[in-house]
Structure formats: structure tokens, C-alpha cells
Amino acid sequence: MEKTFKIGELALQTGCAVETIRYYEREGLLPPPARSSANYRLYDEAHAERLMFIRRCRSLDMGLAEIQQLLALRATPDGSCGGVNALLDRHIEGLAQRIAELESLRRQLLDLRSLCHETLTAKECGILHGITAGSA
Amino acid sequence: MEKTFKIGELALQTGCAVETIRYYEREGLLPPPARSSANYRLYDEAHAERLMFIRRCRSLDMGLAEIQQLLALRATPDGSCGGVNALLDRHIEGLAQRIAELESLRRQLLDLRSLCHETLTAKECGILHGITAGSA
DNA sequence: AGAAACCCTGTAGCAGCTACAGGGTCAATA
DNA sequence: TATTGACCCTGTAGCTGCTACAGGGTTTCT
Numbered sequence A, B: 001m002e003k004t005f006k007i008g009e010l011a012l013q014t015g016c017a018v019e020t021i022r023y024y025e026r027e028g029l030l031p032p033p034a035r036s037s038a039n040y041r042l043y044d045e046a047h048a049e050r051l052m053f054i055r056r057c058r059s060l061d062m063g064l065a066e067i068q069q070l071l072a073l074r075a076t077p078d079g080s081c082g083g084v085n086a087l088l089d090r091h092i093e094g095l096a097q098r099i100a101e102l103e104s105l106r107r108q109l110l111d112l113r114s115l116c117h118e119t120l121t122a123k124e125c126g127i128l129h130g131i132t133a134g135s136a
Numbered sequence C: 001a002g003a004a005a006c007c008c009t010g011t012a013g014c015a016g017c018t019a020c021a022g023g024g025t026c027a028a029t030a
Numbered sequence D: 001t002a003t004t005g006a007c008c009c010t011g012t013a014g015c016t017g018c019t020a021c022a023g024g025g026t027t028t029c030t
Helices: A007-014 A018-026 A045-059 A064-075 A082-113 A126-133 B007-014 B018-026 B045-059 B064-075 B082-113 B126-133
Strands: none
Touching: A007 A018, A007 A045, A018 A045, A045 A064, A045 B126, A064 A082, A064 B126, A082 A126, A082 B082, A082 B126, A126 B045, A126 B064, A126 B082, B007 B018, B007 B045, B018 B045, B045 B064, B064 B082, B082 B126
16 A cells, blocks of 8 residues: 655645646646545655656756656656757756856946946936947 | 837837837836827837837846836936946846856756766666756 | 634736737728 | 738737635544
8 A cells, every 4th residue: 555645745745835736737747646535636656756856857947848858758768868968968058058148248237337336316327328328 | 390100110120029019018118109090109209219228128137127117217317326226236136146046057957967978778867867866 | 513724626917028819000002 | 993911909818937816625623
């Protein structure tokens, strides 16, 4: 006999909100669990493990679609893991791009900020003029 | 006589999609323009300038609420520009935090990636195991 | 028995758009 | 003149990844 537990307990175990678990089920990331006679969801260890996997992927900023792919790859243990490697590479590349973008933004904002050090009136403020002129 | 133009022309001038312009109006970032007899929106130069300001702020990744504040500050040209400076400082700080987060993620992903260099079967893949074990 | 704590479904909200559907208007061409 | 095509209008739904209800049923504790 496997031990089963209700959604609140699964939420505690995994640090995932109850409503998020139901959301993952709706989105097809978690398979629909068994139901009790009162229609309560009954989970087992396999669900808990799968949910932890999902949460770790999310903490690595992967999207739900990417996670779906990883779960699918994981579900065929004798298949090649080339897809896993490729997915991670793409994800890392995406992150690097986003970081570069944000850094460029930060530099632009620092430049803009340097246009007004004192507190003047708005009409004299170098920042407002800088945005309006727009070297960005 | 001021020259006026329709929404499509404003979109071309500013590089902003027509539906985005209507969206900004709904959100109160752009004042409702005059209308032609056929109920078409009629814009003038002031609208175009304001929209360019908004677009430049967006390109600096500011949120619409932040932009609202800047527009309000700009609208009182004799008021102090201290609020502008503070807003920019907050925004720059937020960016710096987000960059740090993403860089930490990237390092974690690179670590994970290093667990599988060859193409193995999924069940042997160090990455899948790494996610499951979860040092993140 | 009654109240608190849990569970259910379904829907709406967040940001900042984008993409329709289903209509009206206008200019130019055949 | 009729019709095509390009434009405009409103209103609504979709995207991502949840979160927060409302309005009910169930279980558990006292």
C-alpha cells in the first residue's frame, strides 16, 4: 500500500502553493491524480518527485513549455539526452542575451542619471530633457 | 492651423503599433484626441511628442506606472525634479538586482551543463540527475 | 453540534501588449 | 457607379505564471 496525501500536504512538502499545483495539472505538467470519495486529489511519491523537478526547473527560470520538454525527455530513459543538452544551451544563451540587454539599459540609465545631480525645477532637469532628446 | 493626422500615421512616425496607441489611451498615458466626423482619432504634434517620450521610457524598460509619474513630474515644469532623480535611482537599482539574479542563474545552469558533455541516454544524463538532486 | 480548517470548481486579475471579430469609412480604380 | 482595398472603430480574448477570490462541500477537532 502506497501512502497517499492531499493537496495541502503536497504543497507543504514541495513549498508550492496549492493553487499552483492545480494550475500545473490544468496545464498538463502534473498528471491528474486519483480522487478520494469526496473528490479530493490523492497524490503519491511519484507526484511529489515530479513536482520537485518542476519547481527546480522553475527556480532556474525555465518556462513551462521547456519543462514539458524536459519531462518528456526524462520519460524515455533509453532515449538520447542530446535534447536535454540542447535545451540547456538554448536557455543559457537566452539568459546571456537578457543579461547583456539589461546591462546596456543600466549604462544608458546611468548616463541619463548623470545629467542631473542637483535638485532643480522640472523644466531645467537634464534627465527629462535627455529622455525627450533620446540618445537611446 | 495645426496639422493633424490619423492613428496609422502616428504609428508610423513613432514606430508604435496602432493597437498599442489605443491601449495607452485606455490606460491614461495618452489623452483622448479629437475625433473626425467619422469618429477617427485626430492627433497633433503634442501627442506625437508625448508618445515618443513614452516609447523612450519603455525602451529603458520603465513600467507604465513609472512613466505616468514621469509625465506628471514633467507636467509641472516649475516643480522640483527631485522625484525624477529618485525614480531613476530606484529603477537603476531594480535593474542591478535583476542582473545579479540572472547572473546567479546563469552560473547555476553552467554548473548543471557541465554534468553532461557527451550524448548519453536520458537515464544516464548528469543534467537530469542534477536537476532531480537539486543543489539549486 | 458547531466551528475551523481543509478541499472543490470556476472565474478574474496582474503587465504590456497582440490579435482577432465584426463592423464602418474613404479613396481610387474599372 | 460599383467595387475593391486600405484604413479606422469598439470590444473581447489571448499570451505567461501564477494569485486571489467567490461560492460551495467535507473533514476534523472540541
